[in-house]
Amino acid sequence: MAYVDGMSELARNALSLPEPWPTTIEDARAVQERMRGLVRLEPLADLPKLVAGIDVGLLQDGLVRAAVAVLDFPALTLVESALAIQPAAFPYVPGFLSFREIPPVLEALGKLNALPGLLVCDGQGIAHPRGFGIASHLGVLTGLPSLGVAKSRLVGRYAEPGSERGSRSPLVYRSRQVGWVLRTRTGVKPVFVSPGHRLDLYGSLELAMALAPKYRLPETTRQAHNLASGHRPRSIKPESDTEEVDKGRRHSNSGV
DNA sequence: GCGACAG
DNA sequence: ATCTTGTCGC
Numbered sequence: 180m181a182y183v184d185g186m187s188e189l190a191r192n193a194l195s196l197p198e199p200w201p202t203t204i205e206d207a208r209a210v211q212e213r214m215r216g217l218v219r220l221e222p223l224a225d226l227p228k229l230v231a232g233i234d235v236g237l238l239q240d241g242l243v244r245a246a247v248a249v250l251d252f253p254a255l256t257l258v259e260s261a262l263a264i265q266p267a268a269f270p271y272v273p274g275f276l277s278f279r280e281i282p283p284v285l286e287a288l289g290k291l292n293a294l295p296g297l298l299v300c301d302g303q304g305i306a307h308p309r310g311f312g313i314a315s316h317l318g319v320l321t322g323l324p325s326l327g328v329a330k331s332r333l334v335g336r337y338a339e340p341g342s343e344r345g346s347r348s349p350l351v352y353r354s355r356q357v358g359w360v361l362r363t364r365t366g367v368k369p370v371f372v373s374p375g376h377r378l379d380l381y382g383s384l385e386l387a388m389a390l391a392p393k394y395r396l397p398e399t400t401r402q403a404h405n406l407a408s409g410h411r412p413r414s415i416k417p418e419s420d421t422e423e424v425d426k427g428r429r430h431s432n433s434g435v
Numbered sequence: 436g437c438g439a440c441a442g
Numbered sequence: 443a444t445c446t447t448g449t450c451g452c
Contacts, residue, residue, distance in 0.1 A: 235442070237443050271443075273440040280442075302441045312441070333441045366452080371441080408444095 200268055200282065207269070207278045211311040217319045218305065220374055223382040224324070227252050227296025230390065231288070232399025233317070234301050235280040236407040243267045245283035246407035248399060249295055253389055255398040260406055263287035273333065276302055277313035284317065297378075298325040299390060299399040303333050304375035304383065306350055306358040318376025325375030326386050327358075328397050332371050340369055347372075347384065359384050363391040370395060 201207040232248045242264055249258045263286035269278035280302075303312030304327030312333070318325030335352040337360045344365045350358040350373065358373030361384065370391075374383040390397035396404075 235443080237442085243443095271442065273442090276441055300441095307441080327441085329441050331441065332439095334439095 201278055202269075204272060204275060207275050208309070210278075211275075211309045211316075214316065214319055215309055215311045218310065218315050218375075219377050220305070220379050221377060223297075223378050223386070225296060227324070229258060229293055229295045230255075230297045230299060230399050231291075231295035232299045232397060232401070232403035233284055233287075234400060234403035234407045235284065236404075237267075238264065241266050243280065243283050244407055245280065245287045246403045247284070247287045247291065248402035248406055249291060249293060250399055250402060252297075255390070255392070257402055259292060260402070261287045261290035262406060263290070274308050277311075277316040280313060281317060281320070285320065288321065294323075296324065297386070298323050298375070299386075299397050300325060300327050300375060301400050301403075302329050303327045303371065304358065304373035304378075306333060306335055306352065306371060306373035308334055310357070312373070312375070314373070314375025316375075318378075324377035326378060326383055326390075327371075327373045327375050328387055328390075328400060329371040329373075330368075330396070332360075335371075342366055345388065356380060359387075361387055363387065364393075364395045367395045 201210055229249050230252045235245045238244050244264045246262050248260045251258050263283040265283040268282050271279055298317055300314035304314035312327055314325045314327030335350040337350045338348045340346040340348045340360050340362050344362055347359045347361040349356045350360050360369045361372050362369045372383050372387040
């Protein structure tokens with residue numbers, strides 16, 4: 180593959196998946212085993228100026244909707260967003276979540292005008308049976324640094340962290356630390372943080388804390404979530420519901 | 436063989 | 443993930 184600018188690379192991937200998408204668990208496992216070797220666990224090269232939150236929701240039968248919210252960093256204000264809906268290409272099977280959620284996510288990423296410096300996934304990075312959770316998978320496919328922040332555990336052992344925000348304990352799997360169990364908010368259930376790609380354990384912890392300054396989940400994930408499940412903040416004007424949406428694209432932005 | 440099991 | 447109101451607690 181020749182090197183081109185990042186946005187073109189993303190757009191290319193979005194048009195067609197890199198390879199025939201697996202249909203069976205066996206094929207999907209083979210893909211994971213093969214691609215896991217491409218994961219780079221290293222210090223984050225540059226602090227991102229833009230971070231993308233990704234969330235996927237299920238619609239009425241068979242449809243999967245991906246939402247991407249791009250926020251500036253570290254301010255965490257919304258810059259732009261994109262949506263994509265596709266028929267489910269894979270069933271939900273623990274350990275193979277990425278094969279179900281990634282296709283529409285790539286399509287949505289391809290609609291972005293600006294290239295994020297970090298992808299934040301609602302799921303695991305390397306804290307996975309084969310070290311290749313959705314954050315790692317998406318990171319390798321896009322070539323972008325990625326982080327996984329999951330609401331629950333997939334694999335690994337850990338000690339319950341303290342109840343204060345910032346308290347954390349190592350998530351250990353097969354005698355190796357694969358992430359953290361991090362309390363992002365005092366007195367609330369912790370989240371499971373792990374690096375996806377082009378990021379290390381230290382960076383995953385720092386970013387998770389910076390991305391979730393107020394609530395349990397990262398601001399990126401929260402923003403993407405209410406896009407994927409159509410929530411509206413409290414409106415002050417009950418009358419003006421005249422909001423036009425053109426096939427899943429909103430907000431203006433200044434391209435890269 | 437019996438549990439565990441991201442979203 | 444999603445179906446769903448009220449309720450308990452800081």
